[in-house]
Amino acid sequence: MRVLIVLASKGTGGLEKHTLELCEGLCKKGIDVNIIAPQNLCKSVINANIKLYPFEFSNSRHNPIQLLNTYRLIREIKPDLIHYQANKA
Secondary structure, three states: OEEEEEEOOOOOOHHHHHHHHHHHHHHHOOOEEEEEEOHHHHOOOOOOOOEEEEOOOOOOOOOHHHHHHHHHHHHHHOOOEEEEEOOOO
């Protein structure tokens, strides 16, 4: 199963820590984990089996270019399940 986790966050607090722990746990269960997240969170991922897609979420959630770029990434990854969290979910 291929899971895509999208974290549209700017911070480095509890939500980000939870996301990293969730990804590690899923990866240990043999799930193909992909993350779309800001560069600072991608740098925190240690597990080489987790595929990273750095993405800047600084624009409005209604920005058509940002939405199109997110859509293209999702189409490229072809996940079975998408988990989208944070303030722009």
